[in-house]
Amino acid sequence: MGGEVPYYWKALDWDALMADYPPPPLFERAAAVRTDEEWRELQETRVLARIRDAWSVPFYRKRWTAAGLDENSIRSLEDLRYIPTFSSDDLKAAIEARPPFGEHHPFDRNSMADHLPLKLQTSGGTTGLPRTTAFDSIAWEVQGIQAARGLWAMGARPGDVIQIPFTTSLANAAWCYYVGVHHWLGGVPVTTGSGVVTPSERQLELASAYGTNGWMGHGEYLGRLVEVAGAMNFDLHSLPTKYIQALLGNDGAGELRRALEEAWGAPVYDTYGTHEIGLIAFECRMQDGRHVSEDTAYLETVDIDDSTRELPPGQVGDLVATSLHRGVPPLIRFNTQDALAILPRARCECGLRTTRLSGMQGRSDEMVKLRGQSVFPMACQDSVRADSRTNGQFLCVLTSDGTGVSKKTEMTVRVERRGTDIDSDALQHDLERALKTALNVRVGVEIVDAGTLTEFTRLGGEGKVRRLLDLRSK
Structure with a gap:
């Protein structure tokens, strides 16, 4: 490249970007009138373009050739099912095969300069190198457009002060919402970072000083702020909060949502996204399923036990996502391993006409077999939160019992009681009954004091709150 600088502002045709991926309020107008045929044509055109990109990438070329495909095999959306899915484990293997960026990127360290401007973000990384995903200018701006659409749909408007308790680090959530x-x-944007960067007490003080209108964060951390406010004698209703967008996770009975709405005095809207593809779906003010940004992602569901078997709309399975805007790197049939259902396209009272996503059931890579029953650890959340004697925090601990063919998995749910005056024995007994009903299998319950689980769940830190600790012998 010599001395030429690839200025970011010149990297995009901004008018074309807005036409292809309309930000609010343009998206609401487009999505309100687009027919099924128009959606299909748009998605098929973009899927086929991304597949052409992917053939030049070693990760895809090797996998697809091994599956008997060639560059002329995929001619329509219906043909997409012939492409094998892949998961985050496959991306980790791709990075090990060609570090540091992996075989799924169209460049290595030496050729990276040919693709500038780029930004590197990571996901995972508890062992070994973190899972790296490069963002070119289109991917960087489209994820911001996705986030803006969700915020607009729940009522955010220009001039609002929006607090983002995610840290602008190698993790991507904070950047997505900042953009x-x-x-x-x-x-x-008020980019306070997580509770590790800006203590929770200070988060509330800044919200009061700046007049924060809206929040975006993990549901569990927003619940933690409720506890901190109580300890400070801080009145959350004194804040000018108009809305909260939260990653609620598995909240099928709505316990977490109701608790947050009551404590904050504002509506709470669920959302769904991935590190690689951005904010895929968001709730509008109707709170009736999460609208899919269908011009940025094509979604399918497959059987959790057999990823080659597609599932019909409305049936819970692993979500498989194909990015419609990403060429660096392409993401074709990525199995997110998030268990949920795709709901048929329909017009919402808000005006949008899109497919929608159900709430989360859990992650299939965390699903546990207990005496023949499939159990998602996150399925414990509703029962724990429904009992006012707990503070809502729990951790599922897996252990093994026996040896050889008699070896079996056992699960104990550690639950934090709200205060030391709570009768642990009574709470344990009641939760064991509630969880037996919720999970259809008996699990143990251990009551612990508030704050005991934080080092394992990482509540208030970076990334998602963890609900599973696997102590089984190998």
Whole structure:
């Protein structure tokens, strides 16, 4: 490249970007009138373009050739099912095969300069190198547009002060929302970072000082702020909060949502996204399923035990996502291993006409077999939160019992009681009964004091709250 600088502002045709991936309020107008045929044509055109990109990438070329495919095999959306899915484990293997970026990127360290401007973000990384995903200018801005769409749909408007308790680090969530608020909504982002970066007490003080109108964060951490406010004698209702967008996870009975709405005095809207593809779906003000940004992702569901078997709309399975905007790197039939259902496209009272996603059931890579019953650890959440004697925090601990063919898995749910005055024996007995009903299998319950589980769940830290600790012998 010599001395030429690839200025970011010149990397995009901004008018074309807005036409292809309309930010709010343009998206609401487009999605309100687009027919099924128009959606299909748009998605098919973009899927086929991304597949052409992927043939030049070693990760895909090797996998697809081994599956008997060639560059002319996929001619329509219906043909997409012939492409094998892949998971985060396959991406980890791709990075091990060609570090540091992996075979799934169209460049290595020496050729990276040919693809500038780029930003590197990571996911995972508890062992070995973290899972790296490069963002070119289109991917960077589209994820911001996705976030802005979700915020607009729940009522955010230009001039709103929006607090983002995610840290602008190698993890991507904070950046996604910063770009959305700053570039595509006209709001004022307050990037406080997690509770590790900005203590929870200070988060509330800043919200009061700056007049924060909206929040975006993990549901569990927003619940932690409720506890901190109580300890500070801080009145959350004194804040000018108009809305909260949260990653609620498995909240089928709505216990977490109701608790947050009551404590904050504002509506709470669920959302769903991935590190690689961005904010895939969001709730509108109707709180009736999460609208899919269908011009940015094509979604399928497959059987959790057999990824080659597609599932019909409305049936829970592993979500398989194909990015419609990502060429660096392409993401074709990525099995997120998030268990949920795709709901048929229909017009919402908000005006949007899109497919929708159900709430989360859990992650299939965390699903545990207990005496023949499939159990998602997150399925414990509703029962724990429904009991006011707990503070909502829990951790599922797996152990093994026996040896050889008689070896079996056991699960104990450790639950934090709200205070030391709570009768542990009574709470344990009641939760064992509640969880037996919720999970259809008996599990043990251990009551612990508030704060005991934080080192394992990482509540208030970076990334997702963890609910599973596997102590089984190998």
